[in-house]
Amino acid sequence: MKIVVCIKQVPDTTVVKIDPIKGTLIRQGVPSIMNPDDKGGLELALRFKEEKGAEVTVITMGPPQADLILREALAMGADKAILLTDRKFAGADTLATSSALSGALNNLEWDYIICGRQAIDGDTAQVGPQLSEHLGIAQVSYVADAKVIGENKLEVKREIEDGYQLLEVKGKCLLTVLASSFKPRYMNVAGIVDAYDKEVEIWTADSIDIEESRLGLKGSPTRVKKSFPKGVKSSGEVYEVTPEEAVDLVVSKLKEKFII
């Protein structure tokens, strides 16, 4: 069994702060991490490696610094790492990103592709399904569990709003998985040492068979027209009072609004 896991390097948005005066993002000092859902995807692939002897390749598209998350993936137990990097990929929206990735995946042999559900910097959850369409294979998104139930057959648990679905998938497919369902392992010490001995393959736009018109900004049907900090509504009064006075205030407001 061969598995390719698509991962992305993202800024840790949980520590991003807003400059209260300028109203802009403070990105300085914000660490770059492996996207949590992708790390969950890698964990699932590594479980298949332990149980079924799967060979696990990780691939990322990004700037040269994204090498770091590939090393982390190798240290967790991935067998092979590919960095897809080229200025021609810059400015790609989800469609252009999925086109580039599909070119790379067409160069590889695989039975299953695993992606994270969504990246914490974009929250789109679009690249996985778009990639599976380009590759002409089935997709299952919001995956909470997956197991092999026969020759080329998976049973997949898919989380939905009010419960879950159990699905049977025949043949090659792409799964997008939830971090909350796959607690990732830590890197091990020997793995960390090995990770820096292993070679990360570097691929560019020339390595893949996708027309340039489908890559980067040129291949992106969507454009960001503007971005702006979230407007906050004007605040009301803030009172520093005793608990008893606080209750008086709240009760009179509730009466004013006919809630009580």
Next chain:
Amino acid sequence: MIKDYKHIFVFAEQRQGVIQPVALELLGIATTLAKTLNEKVVAVFLGDNIADQAQNLIEYGADEVIVVDHSNLKDYLTEQYAQVIDQVITAFRPSIFLFGATTMGRDLAPRLSARMRTGLTADCTKLEISEEKNLMMTRPAFGGNLMATIECANNRPQMSTVRPGVMQKNDRDANHDGTIVRFEPKFDESKFAVKMIKTVKEEKQLIDITKADILISGGRGVGNKKGFDQLYKLAHQLGAAEVSASRAMVDAGVISQDRQVGQTGKTVRPNLYFALGISGAIQHLAGMEESEMIIAVNKDKFAPIFQVSDIGIVGDVNKVVPLLTARLKKEMSNK
């Protein structure tokens, strides 16, 4: 070429034959957009034995309903649904196609956008028409820290998934005129690789905090299950109230995830939102700041929650809440 694409299409999501609230919300925003463009609102309604419900979609704002009724469409499965919508788009050429940003819409819409090679914007919270008559799609980015407005000027249809609970549905109007059109799909069954074994409803997720008139929401300042017991007592006293929480309390295992408000939880807009011991991280504010009235109690007078609250009280929630519950009890018995 782009001029050949017209009208605003809405994917009318149903589950087990029940039209989902987000479908009606999409009809609401589509009605507004259609007025600006002087075009039609068209609902696309897929399922098995669902045709008798199409009239509901008309009463909530659809000028036309395209009904695709087929046994292959009983359960939502990506490829089955994608094949049908692909054929609908090819036949009718919509200018705009809106989906709910649900586990269904966010699975189906990207698959289609890649098939049509057109743009798709995820989880939009605002939709407008520009002077050039393009759809301007605004959505939160960077974990809700920034808003981005996105345009898809040169490809059609312009596709978007829209966050549930954000758009207002129209009032039901039994006199609204509309036509129902049957569409017969052709399936390529050789592509059906995924089979539904079963769908399981989980009891614990049946509480829908997005429907509550009043939410009593607790955060770190409430701290533990004992603290939340006080919140449930307050909710009980207020009647039409539910208890919700910030992410910290869900992560700490104090309360279940279906009660989480915020960027990774639910977006709510109740008439009254109590933010108790919640500091107001941007991710939380993103899910509740549209509430009609916000009352916040927090120990830290610089807590960001006070920037969105109508009444802010600097104090200890564990003291204020029991007092408030007792006082309300007294008020009610005096009536």
